[in-house]
Amino acid sequence: xxxxFYRCAMKIINVTSTFQNEFIDITxxxxxxxxSAGAIENGYCMLFVPHTTAGVTINExxxxxxKADILMMLNSLIPLEAGYRHIEGNSAAHVKSTLVGxxxxxxxxxxxxxxxxxQGIFFCEFDGPRNRKVNVHLFNSQIVR
Amino acid sequence: xxxxFYRCAMKIINVTSTFQNEFIDITxxxxxxxxSAGAIENGYCMLFVPHTTAGVTINExxxxxxKADILMMLNSLIPLEAGYRHIEGNSAAHVKSTLVGxxxxxxxxxxxxxxxxxQGIFFCEFDGPRNRKVNVHLFNSQIVR
Amino acid sequence: xxxxFYRCAMKIINVTSTFQNEFIDITxxxxxxxxSAGAIENGYCMLFVPHTTAGVTINExxxxxxKADILMMLNSLIPLEAGYRHIEGNSAAHVKSTLVGxxxxxxxxxxxxxxxxxQGIFFCEFDGPRNRKVNVHLFNSQIVR
Numbered sequence: 491x492x493x494x495f496y497r498c499a500m501k502i503i504n505v506t507s508t509f510q511n512e513f514i515d516i517t518x519x520x521x522x523x524x525x526s527a528g529a530i531e532n533g534y535c536m537l538f539v540p541h542t543t544a545g546v547t548i549n550e551x552x553x554x555x556x557k558a559d560i561l562m563m564l565n566s567l568i569p570l571e572a573g574y575r576h577i578e579g580n581s582a583a584h585v586k587s588t589l590v591g592x593x594x595x596x597x598x599x600x601x602x603x604x605x606x607x608x609q610g611i612f613f614c615e616f617d618g619p620r621n622r623k624v625n626v627h628l629f630n631s632q633i634v635r
Numbered sequence: 636x637x638x639x640f641y642r643c644a645m646k647i648i649n650v651t652s653t654f655q656n657e658f659i660d661i662t663x664x665x666x667x668x669x670x671s672a673g674a675i676e677n678g679y680c681m682l683f684v685p686h687t688t689a690g691v692t693i694n695e696x697x698x699x700x701x702k703a704d705i706l707m708m709l710n711s712l713i714p715l716e717a718g719y720r721h722i723e724g725n726s727a728a729h730v731k732s733t734l735v736g737x738x739x740x741x742x743x744x745x746x747x748x749x750x751x752x753x754q755g756i757f758f759c760e761f762d763g764p765r766n767r768k769v770n771v772h773l774f775n776s777q778i779v780r
Numbered sequence: 781x782x783x784x785f786y787r788c789a790m791k792i793i794n795v796t797s798t799f800q801n802e803f804i805d806i807t808x809x810x811x812x813x814x815x816s817a818g819a820i821e822n823g824y825c826m827l828f829v830p831h832t833t834a835g836v837t838i839n840e841x842x843x844x845x846x847k848a849d850i851l852m853m854l855n856s857l858i859p860l861e862a863g864y865r866h867i868e869g870n871s872a873a874h875v876k877s878t879l880v881g882x883x884x885x886x887x888x889x890x891x892x893x894x895x896x897x898x899q900g901i902f903f904c905e906f907d908g909p910r911n912r913k914v915n916v917h918l919f920n921s922q923i924v925r
Contacts (some may be wrong), residue, residue, distance in 0.1 A: 495774075496784045497822060497921060500887075513762045532642060536824075536885060541898030542840040547733045550687040555720035556729050563713055563730045568853055584846050585853045588837045589734055589879055592899075595681060597645075597772060604770070606685030609737075611737075622866035625894070627887060629785075631642060639786045640919075677787060679826075695832040700865035701874050708858055708875045734879055739828060742790075742917060749915070751830030754882075755922045776787060 495534070498630040499527045507618030511565060513547070513557035516624065517603070517610040523626050525601055533598040536627040543583035545590035546624065551610025564589075564616075583616035590614050597613035598628070640679075643775040644672045652763030656710060658692070658702035660756040661769065662748070670746055678743040681772040688728035688762035690735035691769065696755025707737050709734075709761075728761035735759050743773070785824070788920040789817045797908030801855060803837070803847035806914065807893070807900040813916050815891055823888040826917040833873035833907035835880035836914065841900025853908075854879075873906035880904050888918070 501523050505514055524535060536562070548558050550556040564586055574581035594611065597604040613624060646668045650659055669680060684691050688743055695701040719726035739756065742749040750756075758769060791813045795804055814825060829836050840846040854876055864871035884901065887894040895901075903914060 492775075494639050494784050517887075536887075538887065538894075540894075540899060542846075542896065542898045544836075548687075548737050549729055549733050553721055553723075555722070557686075558724065559719040559721050559726035560730050560733055561715065562719070563726075566717070567712060567857060572853065572856070574849040574852070576843055576849050577845075578843075581846065581849035581853075584839055585850050588839050588850055591736060591881060592838050593738065593885055595683075595738055595885065597681075597683065597770065602738065604683075605683075608687045609685060625887065632784075639784050639922075661870040692881050693832075694874055694878050698866055698868075699833075700867075701871065703877055704866050704871035705875050706865070706872075708862065711862070712857060736881060740828075740883055740885065742826075742828065742915065749828075749830075751832065753832045754830060 494632045495629045496632055499628040501626045503623045503624050503626060505613035505624060507620055510618050510629045511561050512615040512618055513561060513612040514608050515551050516613045517551060520611055520626060521603055524598055524603060527628050530598050530601050530630045533628060535596045535598055535603060537594045538625040539592040540625060541622055543580050543587055544594055544622055545587045545614040546594050547590050547612050547614055548594055548609050549612060550608045556570050556632045557612060580617045587614040639777050640774045641777055644773040646771045648769050648771060650758045650767045650769060652760035652765055655763050656706050657760040658706060658757040660696050661758045662696060665756055665771060666748055667680050669743055669748060672773050673745050675719055675743050675775045678773060678775045680741045680743055680748060682739045683770040684737040685770060686767055688725050688732055689767055690732045690737055690759040691739050692735050692757050692759055693739055693754050694757060695753045697753050702757060725762045731761040784922045785919045786922055789918040791916045793914050793916060795903045795908055795912045795914060799906035800908050801851050802905040803851060803902040803906055805841050805900050806903045807841060810901055810916060811893055814888055814893060817918050820888050820891050820920045823918060823920045825886045825888055825893060827884045828915040829882040830915060831912055833870050833877055834912055835877045835882055835904040836884050837880050837902050837904055838884055838899050839902060840898045842898050847902060870907045876906040
């Protein structure tokens with residue numbers, strides 16, 4: 491018996507930010523994509539942010555002050571003004587995007603994202619407010635033989 | 636002839652940290668999971684840390700002063716006390732987790748992790764000492780036709 | 781109808797850096813590997829840097845001042861000299877490698893890397909000038925039934 495993997499869905503979800511810098515909990519949105527994709531016994535979810543001034547991270551979603559503290563520290567380390575050359579004025583957002591990263595990979599079991607007890611998935615806005623997208627690629631396994 | 640991928644194992648390894656901030660070389664532990672999973676000609680290993688105050692990185696494991704220097708710089712950039720709101724007092728650890736990341740993907744050939752000459756895999760403890768877990772997902776390929 | 785995934789290529793590309801710290805746009809080099817791998821309807825590209833003083837990131841490749849600003853901020857945050865213990869003198873490069881990361885995962889459709897409008901893939905040199913390598917793993921899908 492082996493479990494072969496196949497692609498079962500590629501969905502794009504929309505995220506609307508309200509602030510210049512903001513972590514938006516998208517765990518339930520991603521879970522809804524997983525839940526509505528049909529029966530996934532074992533699988534994987536790949537998230538990809540197609541933007542250069544945003545990112546995606548996995549961190550605590552129990553106490554909202556955690557995301558506030560992470561944003562405060564990122565803003566303190568990477569100031570909005572620092573003699574940047576890029577004339578659009580959003581170089582700090584580009585730096586944050588490279589440090590946080592634009593993709594995440596999460597396992598799925600029985601149609602549930604396998605996250606730690608305190609983990610949630612956050613879209614990281616660093617140059618909002620804007621309308622953004624997150625590409626969600628799902629893989630399922632097929633038991634053969 | 637094509638090589639289809641299938642899941643051959645999902646193991647959880649335990650890691651015990653001794654210090655508040657510590658890089659623990661888990662290369663051999665992960666390699667043992669790979670070695671004991673049966674014959675893997677070509678495959679992949681996905682590591683996922685289900686914690687919000689820890690991470691996983693790949694860096695030099697020849698000179699132990701490299702991991703000491705990385706930790707020193709992280710501690711210097713992200714101080715333990717900085718007017719954080721989160722009352723548990725471990726906000727610095729959450730920031731470090733988001734910057735370092737909670738997952739890694741490594742190729743496997745002939746049952747060996749494909750790492751560069753000087754690369755090792757480190758569990759990154761940022762809020763220890765604690766008992767921690769790392770999820771190890773292995774994929775093998777099956778040649779068909 | 782399901783789409784099974786199989787490995788269609790593992791190529792190593794060479795990158796030569798000219799400066800100590802440098803972002804080198806490798807988008808076209810990676811796209812060439814994808815284009816020459818045969819017909820890939822739907823697939824994935826995994827990039828892995830087998831070095832400990834380099835990385836790979838996805839960010840804006842329209843205005844070259846963006847990569848200059850990211851490098852300036854990384855150099856400002858992580859100074860070359862900071863009382864490091866590692867005697868090779870390149871600890872700052874090791875820190876940057878851990879913060880930026882050594883791998884990226886990008887989707888492929890109809891033989892094109894699926895990147896956002898402004899996104900490019902950059903090899904991140906932090907201890908050059910050097911001759912470097914990037915491992916490129918490609919997966920294609922096979923429609924069955």
